[in-house]
Amino acid sequence: MGIRSLGKRYRSGESIVCQGAAGNCMYVIQEGQAEVYREENGREIRMAVLKEGDFFGEMSIFDREVRAATVKALGDVRVLTIDKKTFMRRIQKDPSLAFDIVRTMSQRIRQLNCDLAEMRARETEK
Amino acid sequence: MPRPSASIEDRLAVGLSERFDPVALENGSRVGVIGGGPAGSFFSLFLLKMAETIGLDVDIDIYEPRHFVHKGPAGCNHCGGIVSEFLVQLLAAEGFRLPPEVVQRGIDSYMLHMDVGTVRIDTPLQEKRIAAVYRGNGPRDAGPAPTHVVGFDRHLQDLAVSRGAKIRRQLVNQVSWEEDRPHVQCSTGPSEVYDLVAVAAGINSNVLQPIEGLEFGYRIPEAARTFICEFHLGEATIREHLGTSMHLFLLDIPHLECAAIIPKGDFVTLCLLGDKIDDSLVTTFLDAPEVRACFPKAMVPRTVCHCFPRINVKAAVRPFTDRIVLIGDSGVARLYKDGIGSAYRTAKAAARTAVFHGISDEAFAKHYWPTCRQIDVDNSIGRFMFTVSHVIQKTRPTRRALFRMTATEQTRTGNRRHMSSVLWDLFTGSAPYREILLRTFRPAFVARLGWNLVAGNVAPGSLASANGQPTNGDANGH
Numbered sequence: 001m002g003i004r005s006l007g008k009r010y011r012s013g014e015s016i017v018c019q020g021a022a023g024n025c026m027y028v029i030q031e032g033q034a035e036v037y038r039e040e041n042g043r044e045i046r047m048a049v050l051k052e053g054d055f056f057g058e059m060s061i062f063d064r065e066v067r068a069a070t071v072k073a074l075g076d077v078r079v080l081t082i083d084k085k086t087f088m089r090r091i092q093k094d095p096s097l098a099f100d101i102v103r104t105m106s107q108r109i110r111q112l113n114c115d116l117a118e119m120r121a122r123e124t125e126k
Numbered sequence: 127m128p129r130p131s132a133s134i135e136d137r138l139a140v141g142l143s144e145r146f147d148p149v150a151l152e153n154g155s156r157v158g159v160i161g162g163g164p165a166g167s168f169f170s171l172f173l174l175k176m177a178e179t180i181g182l183d184v185d186i187d188i189y190e191p192r193h194f195v196h197k198g199p200a201g202c203n204h205c206g207g208i209v210s211e212f213l214v215q216l217l218a219a220e221g222f223r224l225p226p227e228v229v230q231r232g233i234d235s236y237m238l239h240m241d242v243g244t245v246r247i248d249t250p251l252q253e254k255r256i257a258a259v260y261r262g263n264g265p266r267d268a269g270p271a272p273t274h275v276v277g278f279d280r281h282l283q284d285l286a287v288s289r290g291a292k293i294r295r296q297l298v299n300q301v302s303w304e305e306d307r308p309h310v311q312c313s314t315g316p317s318e319v320y321d322l323v324a325v326a327a328g329i330n331s332n333v334l335q336p337i338e339g340l341e342f343g344y345r346i347p348e349a350a351r352t353f354i355c356e357f358h359l360g361e362a363t364i365r366e367h368l369g370t371s372m373h374l375f376l377l378d379i380p381h382l383e384c385a386a387i388i389p390k391g392d393f394v395t396l397c398l399l400g401d402k403i404d405d406s407l408v409t410t411f412l413d414a415p416e417v418r419a420c421f422p423k424a425m426v427p428r429t430v431c432h433c434f435p436r437i438n439v440k441a442a443v444r445p446f447t448d449r450i451v452l453i454g455d456s457g458v459a460r461l462y463k464d465g466i467g468s469a470y471r472t473a474k475a476a477a478r479t480a481v482f483h484g485i486s487d488e489a490f491a492k493h494y495w496p497t498c499r500q501i502d503v504d505n506s507i508g509r510f511m512f513t514v515s516h517v518i519q520k521t522r523p524t525r526r527a528l529f530r531m532t533a534t535e536q537t538r539t540g541n542r543r544h545m546s547s548v549l550w551d552l553f554t555g556s557a558p559y560r561e562i563l564l565r566t567f568r569p570a571f572v573a574r575l576g577w578n579l580v581a582g583n584v585a586p587g588s589l590a591s592a593n594g595q596p597t598n599g600d601a602n603g604h
């Protein structure tokens with residue numbers, strides 16, 4: 001992870017975004033992996049592992065809410081920041097720019113629906 | 127037998143066309159792209175990507191004689207190789223990551239060198255968001271090619287191929303118009319008929335003359351001669367002397383508009399842009415103490431590769447007609463900055479027009495030309511800003527004020543970095559020239575500049591307190 005990489009380097013375990021913090025950018029992993037945690041009732045629940053090319057923090061580009069989860073470096077990781085201002089200005093002229101992000105978000109909603117259905121099924125079995 | 131085309135309803139369903147053009151791409155349409163530089167590859171990539179979203183199946187041939195795997199000028203598209211902060215972000219948002227094989231160095235700052243001193247301007251987030259790349263496969267006398275190096279143009283071409291474009295390693299000699307369709311002719315083989323031809327052949331191409339000869343109103347863009355050379359310094363020396371910064375020079379040398387030293391891997395690229403770049407200007411520049419100071423022992427090493435390519439400095443007239451569109455440098459490019467970024471914008475606008483609005487003269491006039499015009503109008507403002515920069519280059523008190531204001535701002539945190547943000551966007555091409563100019567009219571900017579004009583010249587010794595490194599002469603008030 002040297003001179004030929006873009007973005008900012010985070011060391012293993014370092015937080016890239018923190019749940020509850022305000023955000024005005026999104027991130028794309030350039031090299032390495034990151035893990036997504038959500039704090040619920042004082043417990044840290046691991047939600048996902050993200051790899052090279054994955055986005056995160058995109059929700060705060062489209063809404064004004066605080067960060068919904070914490071993302072930490074899983075091993076050393078390089079992450080590129082995309083500014084909300086740059087992105088939103090460009091999207092006014094070129095809406096297709098959002099295509100990949102919308103597709104990723106829709107895949108995540110599909111996954112959430114599956115997880116929710118599984119959880120409900122398990123609850124009713126109990 | 128022609129396959130059924132994507133219906134007009136499908137296209138309307140995506141909400142991007144109010145009335146669809148009768149001259150349109152259909153399933154099985156053939157698209158010829160002349161030139162596989164950034165504009166040609168971006169166009170092919172976006173056309174295929176957008177066509178897929180509405181279930182439109184088109185065939186694309188990219189004509190490009192270069193493989194981008196040979197060293198030296200033969201394998202290269204002659205450029206400084208800076209992919210702007212703006213473009214790096216947009217590409218990342220589109221899912222196109224620039225891998226380490228393509229990025230020869232991540233750049234996180236600029237060093238501005240003037241006779242009154244040197245000042246460092248950091249990226250707003252202190253992050254490497256600018257990529258220094260090779261357009262070919264590295265300089266001529268570079269020894270055996272490292273296997274992990276991939277040129278930017280080759281990378282984009284491979285992406286286009288992975289989406290379904292076909293490469294024809296041929297030089298196009300002629301584009302003609304027969305029986306309502308453009309024909310493309312190479313030196314060997316029969317001529318090929320296409321439903322749409324995108325000309326992405328750059329500014330130095332043989333094919334622009336025949337296209338001008340088609341008499342639909344196209345005029346070749348105006349171009350200026352530039353200079354590029356490469357030095358071999360080795361990674362350790364580059365780290366020590368140039369770091370991860372791009373080095374820019376504001377020197378009082380007539381006809382020189384922009385001068386930059388860009389570190390990449392084991393090499394350093396020098397680019398000189400202006401309206402009359404010749405051997406004597408190059409010698410004057412390399413002799414300047416501010417330039418020599420960037421190299422070990424203040425000695426400029428031997429060049430390993432050099433060329434005098436031309437750059438687009440004035441937009442083409444009418445870069446489109448029925449079934450033909452000219453993109454990138456063959457059409458309109460951003461003045462002196464971010465030519466790859468404007469290739470991306472014009473290529474994408476042309477692809478969007480072709481897929482969602484049609485391929486007639488009318489469709490390109492309505493949906494493609496506004497993007498070109500926007501760049502062209504902004505270039506007029508850019509030209510004015512470069513005139514102002516000439517005044518600064520020529521008058522020492524304004525250089526002192528600029529140096530002092532920037533250096534002082536760099537010691538502060540927060541948003542009050544008026545001059546730094548103007549210089550950053552001007553050098554990186556991160557914002558339109560219009561937006562940068564408007565920022566310089568803000569009262570806070572004018573007031574600070576006024577104050578620094580007084581402070582930097584009445585008590586020039588105060589430069590020493592700023593974050594830059596004043597030259598000895600200036601620190602002493604000469």
Ligand SMILES: Cc1cc2nc3c(=O)[nH]c(=O)nc-3n(C[C@H](O)[C@H](O)[C@H](O)COP(=O)(O)OP(=O)(O)OC[C@H]3O[C@@H](n4cnc5c(N)ncnc54)[C@H](O)[C@@H]3O)c2cc1C
Nearest residue numbers: 161163164165205206207208298328331454455464465466
């Ligand atoms: C000195 C200099 C420094 C620059 N520095 C930068 C920089 O740092 N960053 C930046 O963003 N921009 C820079 N630019 C501008 C940038 O190089 C161009 O704007 C950009 O390359 C345009 O891309 P393009 O695809 O339109 O044309 P090109 O990159 O010129 O590509 C055209 C392609 O078409 C092919 N071709 C030509 N004729 C034919 C034919 N008849 N048949 C088939 N193929 C053909 C060529 O082989 C070539 O591959 C610089 C320019 C110069 C001159």
